[in-house]
Each structure stands twice: as structure tokens, then as C-alpha cells.
Amino acid sequence: MAKQIEVSDLDAYYGSHKAIEGITMTIEPRSVTAFIGPSGCGKSTFLRTLNRMHEVIPGARVEGKVRLEDQDLYGASVDPVSVRRTIGMVFQRPNPFPTMSIFDNVAAGLKLNGRFSKSQLDGIVENSLKGANLWNEVKNRLNKPGAGLSGGQQQRLCIARAIAVQPQVLLMDEPCSALDPISTLAIEDLISELKQEFTIVIVTHNMQQAARVSDRTAFFNLAAQGQPGKLVEMDETSRIFTNPTQKATEDYITGRFG
Amino acid sequence: MTVQTGIQPLSFGRRAKDQAVRALVYLAFAIAIVPLVSVLWLVVKNGLKRFDLEFLTHSMRNIGARDAGGGAYHAIIGTLEQVLLASLIAVPIGLLTAVYLVEYGNGRRLSRFISFFVDIMTGVPSIVAGLFVLAFWILVLGMPFSGFAGALSLSILMMPVVVRSTEEMLRLVPNELREASYALGVPKWRTIVKVVLPTAFTGIVTGVMLAVARVAGETAPLLLTVFFTDSINEDPFNGPQMGLPLYVFGQSSLPQDIAIDRAWTGALTLILIVMLLNLVARLISWWRSPAKRG
């Protein structure tokens, strides 16, 4: 289920403003890759280019290549919609659909994409909720609105919704930044379970979190305000946090700047 | 120069001016309320005189100029049919136009152009909408005066209202929900139909009902398109049909007191219908609100 992502020489723009420049990296399957860096360095923008969510913003565009195994995601005949079905995403703030019940939220991606029998849906919803460690908390109130859950539960609901469509890659854009420490811990536990089945990429501002959950870490930085963000270095998480090759990385993780 | 200490009282002039403006502002509000109270009071007081079963179940057929009795059944039927038809035309067009402006427009030239003309359309006088249907539908195409012609003119007045209220509601739908749906690999149009529109549903319905209530009271366009009749005509596509606002207009331009009484009762019925529509809008939004289901 999990596939490797290869990015080569990728630039992303908002209108005429270049947000990130010349990014080349390989994201390994069945592992957690963390993106860290100061605010505005383009790590979220880069994350969104990986499932073509970047271009949803008016005026935004991408140059360069992203390959999922052997397929170019930005190829001429590729539909961004099917890319997103293959590469799922979890957002900074939990965003369950307010008009839908818990069940319908998890089933949303399936229902909106094709036809499934009731029993198929039941099975997928249960498995996805179990996969998101939420099943025991909500199994008796699947028909209640998703918006009635706590923030941490809502975020796990969104993760269940994302994995219900069986993506190969799961992108997480600061998934814990709106949550309390206990909910954060629950999500982090979940991430380490999910990496056995998915390729996971997580953007985080929290360096302890990156150290705790990720296998590899990429550090992004920008030369100055208004300049495009760049990939400074990428390596095993343990090496980045103990013995980085770049001075900028060391400054950042030791808290000397950013 | 002496240095003043402590809290100094406000000068008399400044305080007086402040109080005078306050009084004027309160007065303005009172002045605005007077006609409303007067209109509603007279409508209820004079309207109740003839607000009986005969009024609601009979037409004006065979009622002479000096005869008492008679009713507005034919006009009520006409108004309901005309408003329904007008909504069937205006709501889909208005809704889809709003979807275009919010979801697809992105500040393109066409969308700015349409948006500008929606504003201009809001200002089209109702009598001009009636004249247009008269010129186009009845005089050029040779169609008969009918309830449907009236509905056409009402739909022109409804469309911009539906577009603007729907647009406002769609813009309130948080972008995060659209992104969540895109990230699940849902195509844009299904995202709009299944996520964006349901989220904005309550507000859209309220806006539509308010638009309906607005055109339900329109008289001028009907005058030119449905023609007058005293008889019941349940077929909105054929032949003259009455409308309740038109009925009020017709009766109030007659000199007899009994006609004026009928006009007041017609006005009361019209206001009740408009209020009922408003109430329905509120009920629907209450029934659909997620808070209630939670």
C-alpha cells in the first residue's frame, strides 16, 4: 500500500511570488518523514504540492517533478482529483463536515467517489475508526454530528476519514498544533501505528514531536524574508538532531534562531 | 498658566450638543416606527371586517360594483401559482449563478461582469420587468396574458436576490471544508454539491424564502402580464389570472367603501402570506440546523 515519493527540482509559486525553490528529495515508504523549519519557510506549501492541493489556491502553480513510484503526478494527462485520492491529507485544524454524522464523515470520501453497499461501508467505517483509535469512543454514537466531538477526537475522525479511502501516502500539516498535550500524544501514538501501512509525511513546528515520531527529518529554511524557501538538509532523524551537517540546522534545533 | 488637576466636568456646550444629537437619533427611530405601526394597525383593524370564509373561498365573479360580499379566492390561487412558478425558474438559475461566482469565478473577467450586472439587475424597477415580459413574451412571441407571464416577470425580480443571498452564504462556508473534500480525492463539482451546498443549505433556504416573500407582494409587473379577471382560473398557462396584490390594487382604486373594505382584507391576507413564508423559512432553518440534531 505504501509507495515511495521522489521529488526533483520543484518550485512553487503564489502568483509571481516564488514560495519554494529547487527542492529535491526522496520520501521512503512505510516510514514517517518530518518537515521542520521556521515559519514561512515553505514546508506546508511543499507538503501541499505533494498531492496537488497547492494549485487549489487561485494563482498558485508548481514547476518540477513529483513521482509516486513510476508515475509523474504533474503529468499532462493526470487528474489532480485522482492524485488526492491516492495521497490523503490531514489538516492543521480538525475540519469534519458539519452537516454530516460521524459515520458519514468517515464514509464521505467513499460515498462521494463511488457506490458502495451499506455493509461494505459499515466495514470500512469500522476499520477506519479502529485504525484511527477512535472506534471505542464513538461506536455508540455514529449518527451524531462529527462537530460534537472534542478537538482531539475530531482530528482522529479526520484521520479516519483520510485513511478510509485507502490512500498510499498520508500528508499531515501540523496535525497537533490545535490540540492539547493529551490529544497530541494520542495522535503521535496513532502515527507510529499508521506508518506500518502508509508513507507518512508530517509538517510540525514542534521539534520534540519530530524527534519522537519521525524516522527521517527534512529541515527547510529561507535566506531572508521574501526569498523562496529551500531544503537545507535531510537525513535520519537521529542524525539531524544530534549531528547535523549544516550550521543553520544546528542553530535551529538548538533554539538559537527561529 | 495654571495646571488643572482632578477630573474636570465637561463644558456645558459639549454636553448639550451630545444630548441634543442623542435626542435627535432617538426621535429619528420613533419617526421611522410611526408609519409601520400605523400601516399594520389599519391593515389589521380594517382587514378583519371582511376576513371571513366567504372572502377566502369565493371569487369576484358576478359581484357588481355596489354589491357586498365577494372574495379573493381567485387572487390567492393565482398568487400562489405565480410565486411557485417564479421560484422554479429563478431559484435554479440564481443558485447556479452564485455557485459560479463563488466556486469558479476567481475574479475572472466574466465573473466580475456577471457580478456587476447582478447588482444592476437588483435595481431594475419592477414595472420594467413587467414591461419586458409584455414586450417579449406577449407582444413579440404572441403568447396570451397568463399567470405564467406574471411568473416570468417575478422571476426576473427574484434572480438577483437569490444570487446575492446564496453568494453570501457560500462565502461563509470555510475553505477548510472544501480542502478536506479535495484531499479525499473528491472532484470539485461533487464537493460543491455534497459538501458546500449542504453546509450553506439553511442560509440559502432563508434567502430564497425572503426573495419569495418579496416578490409575493409585487403588483406592478402582474398588472402588465396577468391582466385582470374576476373569475377563478386555476391554469397559470392560459388566460388572464388574478394575483392578490393586483386584487388589492384593483379594489382600492374603486370609489365604494365595500371595495375599500375588500382591499384592506386583501392586504391583510397578503401580509399574512408574506409572514407565513418568513415563518416557514425560519422553521426550515431550525429543522435543518445541525445543533438540533446533536
Add this chain to the structure above:
Amino acid sequence: MATSLPKTEGGPAVSRSAFRRSRGDGPFRFLSVGSGVILLAIMAAIAVFLVVKAIPALQANTSHFLTELTWNPNATKPVFGIGALAFGTVVSSFLALIISTPVAVGVALFISHYAPRRLASILGYVVDLLAAVPSVVYGLWGVTFLVPFMLGPSKFLNDYLAWIPLFGGDSVVGKSMLTASLVLAIMILPIIAAISREVFLQAPKLQEEAALALGATRWEMIRMAVLPFGRPGVITAALLGLGRAMGETIAVALIFPATFTISFRILSPNGNSIAANIANGFGEATPIGRGALIASGLVLFVITLVVNTAARLIIARRKEYARAAA
């Protein structure tokens, strides 16, 4: 891992291998663009068909349409012109605007800055109710209540203020330009009040607090921070109200004495408007008569178009200004 992940046969893996384009987006987009275009087409059709049906009548006219005062298009030798009607439309609407705007601004300030917070929204709703009353009801109210009621005040104005040309004249009636303008003023008040209220509520709170912190009274704060900010909005609101007043038909059709003269004596039995003339004259109009009424409607359409466009341009400019300031 304790739980197994969703596994389905077939399932969403359909388009997994090749990222094919999904269907449905095209048609839906087409529908929504099409609806917008229909709207544009309707606006164009309104102009085109009014012109088309007005031309035969204008050709049959034996007088000059723009300057002629009388309206006699049903005669064998049609004589008609927009002069008196356009005059009545413009004068009655401006009069309504002059009466309505100060009150509406007062109402807007009352709701935005004076009324207790809890009451404000309810009171705003009450003012909006004024707009929900159908115009024919205002007409009925005007002709049965306001017309006789206005006789007294009108006589008073004529007796004591006749040296002002507006209030001069020998005969004073209830069915006058003044009464019609008063009804129009009531009808446009909620529009002007609602837009002004929104603008006043948007006035930057920081500046309001800055003014209060300097020791300004409430009125001084409003004059320093709210009114300058709200002025373009109030002008726009007034223009939109003006457009509405010009197009208003039924209420004034019942009140105007339907004369075809040009006179500033607003208490005397003169006055008419384009819209009222269409409503009153349509019943007995011949084909040429209908064409003449359509021609007058075209003039009304153009006048309201100009007024509304002016209003919208002010809003548009203001938006840009606000964005630049942000």
C-alpha cells in the same frame, strides 16, 4: 498493529493505476457558467425588446418624445412625450430622498451606536419589516389614510409658508406630490437605513476607542470616527434608495393626481411619474399606446440604470480604498 486497515474488493482502487480525469466537473461547471450567462442575456434582452417595441410608437408620434408634456398616444394622431412624467419621477424621488435620508441615518446610528446591544438587532429587524410590507399596501394606506390626513399639514404649510415657492399655489389637496413623496420616503427608508447601519457598524473600533480615550463625547466620537468612514456608504445607500423610489409604481399610482404638467407646487393637484402612468394607462392603451408606455419604461430603465451604476461605482471604489488601507 492491533486493527487491520480497511480492505475492500474493487473499492476506490478503480482509478488507482492511471490518474484518469473524472467526469462530471465539465457539465456542472457548464451549467453554472450558463446560468450566469442567462442572467446577462436577460439584462440585454430587457434593453433590446423595450427598444424594439418602443420604436413603432415613437415613429407614429406626431410630437417630440423628450420634450412634449401631454400624453395622448391612443388618439388617431398620437401626441405624447416624457417631459412631465420624467419631471414628476425625478422631483418626487428627490423629495423622498431629502425627507428619508436624515431619518434613515438617524435610525442607522440609533441601531449601530445608541440602542442597547441586546435590543439593537431586534430593532433593526423591526425597521427591516418596513421593507417587507408590499408596496400596494402602502398605496392603500396612503390613499385611505395619509391623503386625508395630509390635508391639514398641507393647508398649514400653504397658509404660513406660501412665500416658499414649493408651498405656494391656490388650491391645496391631499393627493399631491408631497403626499406621494412622503409614501416613497417611508418605502425607501429601510433600504437606506440598512446599508448605512452596516457601514457604521464596520467603522474601525480602534479609532472609535481612540476618540473616546481622548475624552470625546459619544457625538464627538461619531463625528470624528464613524461619519467620515461611513460617508461613501451613506451616499451609496441614498442613491440605491433614489433608484428604488424612481421605479416605485403602485403606491404612487394610487396617490398621484395623474396630471401632465410641470410645476414645483408640491401641495397643488399636480404630479405623476413614469411608473404610475404605465400602471394607470395600461388598461385602455391601444397598440400604439402600449408602445408609448414601453418607450416611457425604457426611459425609466435608463434613468435607474444610471443611478444604480453610480451607486455601485462608489461602492467598488470604496472597496479598493478599504483594501489599500488594510
